[in-house]
Amino acid sequence: xxxxxxxxxxxxxxxxxxxxxxxxxxxxxxxxxxxxxxxxxxxxxxxxxxxxxxxxxxxxxxxxxxxxxxxxxxxxxxxxxxxxxxxxxxxxxxxxxxxxxxxxxxxxxxxxxxxxxxxxxxxxxxxxxxxxxxxxxxxxxxxxxxxxxxxxxxxxxxxxxxxxxxxxxxxxxxxxxxxxxxxxxxxxxxxxxxxxxxxxxxxxxxxxxxxxxxxxxxxxxxxxxxxxxxxxxxxxxxxxxxxxxxxxxxxxxxxxxxxxxxxxxxxxxxxxxxxxxxxxxxxxxxxxxxxxxxxxxxxxxxxxxxxxxxxxxxxxxxxxxxxxxxxxxxxxxxxxxxxxxxxxxxxxxxxxxxxx
Numbered sequence: 001x002x003x004x005x006x007x008x009x010x011x012x013x014x015x016x017x018x019x020x021x022x023x024x025x026x027x028x029x030x031x032x033x034x035x036x037x038x039x040x041x042x043x044x045x046x047x048x049x050x051x052x053x054x055x056x057x058x059x060x061x062x063x064x065x066x067x068x069x070x071x072x073x074x075x076x077x078x079x080x081x082x083x084x085x086x087x088x089x090x091x092x093x094x095x096x097x098x099x100x101x102x103x104x105x106x107x108x109x110x111x112x113x114x115x116x117x118x119x120x121x122x123x124x125x126x127x128x129x130x131x132x133x134x135x136x137x138x139x140x141x142x143x144x145x146x147x148x149x150x151x152x153x154x155x156x157x158x159x160x161x162x163x164x165x166x167x168x169x170x171x172x173x174x175x176x177x178x179x180x181x182x183x184x185x186x187x188x189x190x191x192x193x194x195x196x197x198x199x200x201x202x203x204x205x206x207x208x209x210x211x212x213x214x215x216x217x218x219x220x221x222x223x224x225x226x227x228x229x230x231x232x233x234x235x236x237x238x239x240x241x242x243x244x245x246x247x248x249x250x251x252x253x254x255x256x257x258x259x260x261x262x263x264x265x266x267x268x269x270x271x272x273x274x275x276x277x278x279x280x281x282x283x284x285x286x287x288x289x290x291x292x293x294x295x296x297x298x299x300x301x302x303x304x305x306x307x308x309x310x311x312x313x314x315x316x317x318x319x320x321x322x323x324x325x326x327x328x329x330x331x332x333x334x335x336x337x338x339x340x341x342x343x344x345x346x347x348x349x350x351x352x353x354x355x356x
Contacts, residue, residue, distance in 0.1 A: 012024065012027075012042065014046055015045055015046065015049055016049050019045060019049055023041075023042070023045050026041060027041060027042070044064075047060060062163050062164070063164065063167060066160075066161075066162050066163065066164065066167040066168075067167060067170070069160050070139070070160065070162075070167070070170070070171045073137070073157070073158060073160055074137075074171065074175050077114065077158075077175075080112075080113075080114050081112065081113050081114070081177040081178075081262065082113060082114045082115070082116050082137070082175055082176055082177055082178075083105075083108050083113045083114075083115055083116065083176060083177065083178045083179070083180060083258065084115075084116040084117070084172045084173070084175075084176040084178075084179050084180070085101065085105060085115060085116070085117050085123065085124070085127035085179075085180045085182065086117075086118075086123075086172075086179065086180070086181050086182065086184060086187075086188050086191040086192065086195075087101060087122060087123025087124065087126075087127075087181070087182030087183060087184045087188055088122045088123050088182070088183055088184035088185055088188060089118075089120045089121050089122040089123075089124060089184075089187075090121075090122050090185070091122040091123055091126070091183065092122075093125070093126070096214050096215075096216075096217075097123070097182065097183055097214040097217060097219075098122070098123065098125075098126040099126070099214075100212070100214040100215070100249075100251070101123050101126040101127055101130065101180075101182050101212070101214075102126040102127070102129050102130035103130060103251055104127075104130065104180065104212060104251045104254060104255070105126070105127040105128070105129070105130030105131045106130035106131065106132075107130075107251050107252075107255045108130075108131070108255055108258070109130065109131040109132065109135045111255050111258075111259050113135075113177070113178075113258070114131065114135045114136070114137065115127050115128060115130070115131035115135060115136050115137065116136075116137040116138075116139065116171075116172060116175060116176060117136070117137070117138055117139075117153075118138070118139055118140065118141065118168070118172075118187075119137075119138025119139055119140040119149050119150060119153045119159055120138075120140060120141075120148065120149065120150060121148070121150055122184075123182045123183070123184065124138070124150060125150035125151075125152060127180075128150055128152035128153050129150075129152050131152075132152070133152050133153070133156060136152055136153055136156065136158060137153070137158040137159070137175075138150070138152075138153030138154075138156065138158065138159040138160075139159075139160060139161075139162060139168050139171055139172065140159070140160070140161045140162070141161070141162050141163075141165060141168055142161055142162070142163050165190075169191065169194060172191065173194075173195065173198060173204050176207060177207055177258075177262070178207050178208045178209070178210070178258040178261070179195050179207060179208075179209045179210070180209075180210045180212050180254065181195075181209065181210065181211045181212065181220070181245075182212050182219075183213075183217070183219040183220075195209060196209070196241075196244055196245070199244050199334065199337075200237070200241055200244065200333075200334045201333065202330065202333035202334075202336070205267070205268040205269075206268060206336040206337045206340055207261070207337075208246065208257055208258045208261045208337070209244060209245045209246065210245070210246050210247075210248065210254045210257060210258065211223070211224070211245050211246065211247045211248075212248065212249070212254055213247070213248070213249045214249060215249045216249075217249070220247055221247070224245070224247045228241075228242060238334060240332070240334050240335050240338070241334055243334075243335075243337055243338050244334060244337065260341075260344060261337075261340065261341065261344070263344040263347065263348060264279050264280050264281055264343065264344050264347040264348075265277060265278075265279060265280075265340045265343065265344060266278040266279055266280050266318075266321055267318070268336075269314075271311050271325075273300075273327060274325050274326065274327055275325070275326050275327070275328050275333075275336070276311075276323050276324070276325055277323060277324040277326075277336075277339070277340065277343070278318060278321045278322075278323045279321060279322045279323060279324065279343070279347075280321065281322070281347060282306060282322040283306055283322075283324075283343065283346065283347060283350070284350045286350070287343075287346040287347065287349070287350050288304065288306055290346055291304055291324075291339070291342060291343055291346060292304050294342060295335070295338075295339055295342070298328060298329055298332040298335045298339075299326060299327055299328060299329060300327045300328060300329045300330070301327050302326070302327050303326075304324055304325070304326045304339075305324065305325045305326070306322060306323070306324055306325075307322075307323055307324075307325045308322055308323070310323070310325070324343070326339075
């Protein structure tokens, strides 16, 4: 046998002896490929060679199928920003809230965004209808009720089914550059709290989140005025967590809030213990100094630095972008959206100064 892939010591030793030679030959076929392809192969072999119950193997088979399907569906749309819209399946097209979400999705589409929904009726259909079939994704869930695909995604190459809520939610957030929360029941509240939890803990890249009410409605108002206030008062969340959501009934304000988040901010990643914020355009020294002065208290150590061509392991297509590197206090990761918005504002000021 040849040596196992780098970073995978002894993993092949856990396979039954009769599989090791076959596994070794299979891995040799992927010797020039990504390490992670080989790790997936090893984990799959370890899974099927273990004495798991049939029900567990069935679950894992479906999970892998759903993840692979979702990756295939979204692969050709990586360069287009998308907004996930969450909301009730029970709201009918004659409801003013339906019409409002439809208009909001249309405005987002006109601003260059595609729309992702759960693919069902109600607010999901409203958003897909507003965006139009060619600018919509639908991720249905197999349920005995409410989740038949709506006519704006049914049969589309951007529509697929999930058996499990967790795989469905994985793609809602993995592929989204923003989230709009509209009125809904337990499912919508589940999606709301998962979104906020992942942003609060830094397990999802920072994205704008809008709680959208129709004019005259106040569905999200009690959450903002009562629940958020109580959670903050009891020190169950940080005061900075208020900035994870934006509450409005204005479509123009919602679209502007999402669009402006990407004025100069491009994307996010972790590199070791450092946070990396990729930018479209570099900041001036003055802007960088101001950003450091305003956010030095959220850093674990060091300063916010502007770096170029770092790290060398970054996506080659993104290496051209300038980026900010900071060692954030991990208890303050919820401040990232504030840093991004302030960085955008400083960039806008330096642009205006250059034009004057």
